[in-house]
Amino acid sequence: MKQIPLNDLKRQTLEPQILAAMNEVVISGSFVLGEQVSSFEAEFAFYTGTRDCVGVANGTDALELALRALGCGPGSEVVTVANAGMYASAATAAIGATPVFADINPATMTMDPNSLRRCMTLQTKAVIVTHLYGQLAAIEELTELAAGQGVSVVEDCAQAHGAERNGRRAGSWGAVGCFSFYPTKNLGAIGDGGAIVTNGEQIGRTLRALRQYGWASKYEAAFPYGRNSRLDEIQAAVLRVKLPHLDRWNARRREIVRRYGVAAAPEIKLPDALDPAYVAHLCVARTRDRQALRDWLAKNGISTGVHYPVPDYQQVALQGIFRCPVPLAATEHATQEILTLPCFPEMSEDEILRVCDALHTFSVNA
Ligand SMILES: Cc1ncc(COP(=O)(O)O)c(C=O)c1O
Known part of the structure; x- marks a missing residue:
């Protein structure tokens, strides 16, 4: 009896198109933050129904940079759930903020709005809502509750590319939507990759700086806590083949x-x-x-x-x-x-x- 795997990346289709796209990048001589990345960013912003998309190195960096762009740091509390694999907690802890756990709704296994209400304090700066297993959370209610307390919402869409409700897609409700393109994701690269989508013009600018040493322009670091977290051209080219x-x-x-x-x-x-x-x-x-x-x-x-x-x-x-x-x-x-x-x-x-x-x-x- 042949074993049925949980997933099998060797069976992925589109191999000729993917190889051709990679070949094009190799020939172009442009490997980091070039035309493939900017085209993918435009295409993915359009797909998610958001104004801007910033490619980054992976989904955990997306969460971390998003929290930074929203002004979180030591002393901030970030409310999230405890059943979603540690990614949100790791990003929160990495910037010196405190993860605070709300309970889940047992029917969807995503954040329970009543529980969120009880978790927010004056220290709460952000809420990370994970659309776990590909299931959109009660994002409308959660966003409204957070907004009522002046708290920003980060959607963790790493498992929910394309999930939609009433014509809106994952990532379009919060201040930012964070994605991972880890190979097993619904939209996966052939290595690590990530992106943050947003409707906020200033947030987009901040994120672009944070992913590249905090640069406002080349060699001018105007944004604190900047680092290197870039999506590379090969990954962007592969993602462009797969997105349609x-x-x-x-x-x-x-x-x-x-x-x-x-x-x-x-x-x-x-x-x-x-x-x-x-x-x-x-x-x-x-x-x-x-x-x-x-x-x-x-x-x-x-x-x-x-x-x-x-x-x-x-x-x-x-x-x-x-x-x-x-x-x-x-x-x-x-x-x-x-x-x-x-x-x-x-x-x-x-x-x-x-x-x-x-x-x-x-x-x-x-
Ligand atoms: C819900 C969730 N958030 C964040 C991440 C982190 O993404 P990455 O592995 O690209 O850092 C993952 C996946 O790995 C995830 O499933």
């Missing part, structure tokens, strides 16, 4: 999750795959006996994962750094129940059917 296919790939991911949902035994809960606010970056199922489901799928040659096994407040690196002003019961509970199933656009029909069959027969055979 993103919506089709997202639809395919959703269709796989929809089929799992139809087939699954009642004790396995799957995301609502008909909602375009979900782009199925990860197909995360919930079930009371996770280990039993995991063992059953393993027996059927199906790989699974847990995203994420350790909540941020239990991470050794964060001890003594964060604040937890509310009970995190929903976060704690979700951490015990979640299980990630294979879901990527290049999955074969046979693989999808095998997963469907295993999900269907789980209760009988577990």
